Amino acid sequence: MMTSTSETPLRPAQASPGEALIQMRQLRKVYRKRNEEFLAVSDVSMDIHEGDMVSLVGPSGCGKSTLLKILAGLHEHDGGTLQIGGPNNVFNPGRDVGMVFQQPVLLKWRTILDNVLLPADILGLNKKAATARAHELLDMVGLTGFADKLPYELSGGMQQRAAIARALIHDPKLVLMDEPFGALDALTREKMNLEMLRIWGETKKTFVVVTHSIQEAVFLGTHCAVLTAGPARMADFFAIDLPTPRHLLLKTQNEFGEYVRRIYDLLGVD
Numbered sequence: 006m007m008t009s010t011s012e013t014p015l016r017p018a019q020a021s022p023g024e025a026l027i028q029m030r031q032l033r034k035v036y037r038k039r040n041e042e043f044l045a046v047s048d049v050s051m052d053i054h055e056g057d058m059v060s061l062v063g064p065s066g067c068g069k070s071t072l073l074k075i076l077a078g079l080h081e082h083d084g085g086t087l088q089i090g091g092p093n094n095v096f097n098p099g100r101d102v103g104m105v106f107q108q109p110v111l112l113k114w115r116t117i118l119d120n121v122l123l124p125a126d127i128l129g130l131n132k133k134a135a136t137a138r139a140h141e142l143l144d145m146v147g148l149t150g151f152a153d154k155l156p157y158e159l160s161g162g163m164q165q166r167a168a169i170a171r172a173l174i175h176d177p178k179l180v181l182m183d184e185p186f187g188a189l190d191a192l193t194r195e196k197m198n199l200e201m202l203r204i205w206g207e208t209k210k211t212f213v214v215v216t217h218s219i220q221e222a223v224f225l226g227t228h229c230a231v232l233t234a235g236p237a238r239m240a241d242f243f244a245i246d247l248p249t250p251r252h253l254l255l256k257t258q259n260e261f262g263e264y265v266r267r268i269y270d271l272l273g274v275d
């Protein structure tokens with residue numbers, strides 16, 4: 006369990022079974038440099054339950070990555086409360102978070118298998134068990150037969166699949182993705198959206214995904230948080246009640262368009 010408030014970081018939580026995995030209340034983050042202060046995140050409140058797929062969408066600079074870093078335990082927040090896990094579901098950010106970034110950031114001298122195994126090596130997990138799991142994950146992300154290749158031998162989309170496998174190797178409770186498909190061409194991105202939904206469905210893990218794309222936010226999410234910049238704040242957080250499993254043709258449906266319109270309205274896009 007990880008609990009922190011602005012006044013008492015890491016105070017024990019009073020969570021009980023059935024409560025949300027993540028509870029944020031009025032979360033706030035201010036970056037400080039000498040005498041300057043910059044409000045990067047404010048008024049962010051949401052409950053995220055186990056197995057949710059939450060998309061964070063908003064314009065550049067609205068604090069999406071900052072929020073992800075707070076969830077990953079990389080940044081402290083300055084106001085509000087954040088509780089992850091509970092007494093019966095202890096959450097350790099060093100062990101229970103898997104991260105995927107916009108670029109796959111694979112080590113070019115390690116094979117794909119060894120790249121996937123990196124977090125397991127760092128955490129000192131059993132090598133044999135981790136290697137077996139790495140092969141299973143490579144199968145799951147569609148990279149069967151690529152274990153012994155080096156990163157340069159894979160396309161951008163394939164490298165990002167390897168990065169997703171790496172994020173899952175230590176069986177994290179929470180998977181955080183920062184614009185994971187932002188560097189891919191439009192068609193590969195759509196295919197990767199479908200792949201990610203399949204992987205999320207198979208792992209039944211909790212995913213939080215940052216995206217600039219309103220369509221992607223609606224397509225991927227069971228829930229969506231819309232953030233705005235200047236001033237930083239959360240404009241809305243809502244469930245996306247669209248049929249699952251999702252298919253690309255859903256994007257042509259009125260009900261999909263209604264969610265997209267709702268986000269355009271919140272962001273003030275005409």
Ligand SMILES: Nc1ncnc2c1ncn2[C@@H]1O[C@H](COP(=O)(O)OP(=O)(O)OP(=O)(O)O)[C@@H](O)[C@H]1O
Binds near residue numbers: 036066067
């Ligand atoms: N370490 C830092 N020190 C000072 N200001 C920062 C720092 N990191 C981010 N910021 C500022 O905080 C605001 C939010 O940044 P953040 O990276 O969270 O936004 P974002 O929504 O993820 O943006 P983008 O979509 O462009 O990646 C920005 O104005 C940014 O300049």
